[in-house]
């Protein structure tokens with residue numbers, strides 16, 4: 001039976017660094033409490049899984065609605081990886097897939113708002129914000145603003161990211177699906193890597209379209225999800241007969257059949 005090596009996973013890293021800090025301070029309890037460590041692990045679990053699955057679900061929805069982009073992304077994946085499994089080293093060659101994921105993050109930011117509390121009275125433009133106020137920034141207000149993105153702000157146009165994020169708008173810091181500043185999402189690179197690998201694997205094996213029973217209703221339960229699920233019709237590209245061997249469309253929007261979310 002394998003023995004767990006301290007520091008080999010998130011809990012181990014937190015425990016080890018905590019005990020080092022305490023040792024450096026003459027074994028006084030100055031580091032994180034056990035509760036802090038538990039909360040940190042919970043945060044990573046929730047912040048790390050729901051968000052990435054939201055990104056993947058909306059990507060499937062949008063590629064189901066935009067088959068040309070789906071085909072282009074699949075062609076790129078096949079060109080880069082051939083018959084091999086997607087590899088970490090080759091992920092940065094996925095330009096179209098990256099543009100698509102960025103456009104999905106713009107239109108359906110998985111964490112749709114950011115909350116900040118004022119620790120002192122501050123002036124923000126014409127506003128005076130007293131100490132102790134909670135401010136909620138709706139990311140969508142920035143991501144859908146035609147002054148920032150142009151008249152097509154509400155449309156799915158991955159090509160706007162073809163020259164990178166900084167050239168997609170003329171106003172910096174207006175693309176903030178992972179927030180910005182000192183509290184920027186710590187897992188953003190990991191999330192993009194995960195999403196690219198998952199999407200590449202799906203695209204290699206399946207073509208898909210939205211079921212007619214899909215009802216468009218973005219809904220925020222902390223993360224942004226399709227309220228009635230994302231029923232999709234998948235076709236296995238690897239089966240010789242290329243038969244529609246996957247699920248049939250569900251009959252009602254609330255059905256759990258075929259839901260990817």
Ligand code: HEM
Pocket residue numbers: 043044047048049051052055109110111113114115177178179180182183184185186187188190191
């Ligand atoms: C598409 C996927 C993801 C999105 C859109 C996302 C977005 C965000 C956003 C908007 C914040 C708020 C930052 C703020 O309050 O300013 C955040 C924080 C955080 N995220 Fe992510 N995230 C994603 C994936 C992940 C993953 C995969 C992990 C971990 C493996 C992760 C770990 C965290 C943690 C620990 C925080 C809190 C950081 C802090 O408060 O200093 N996230 N994320």
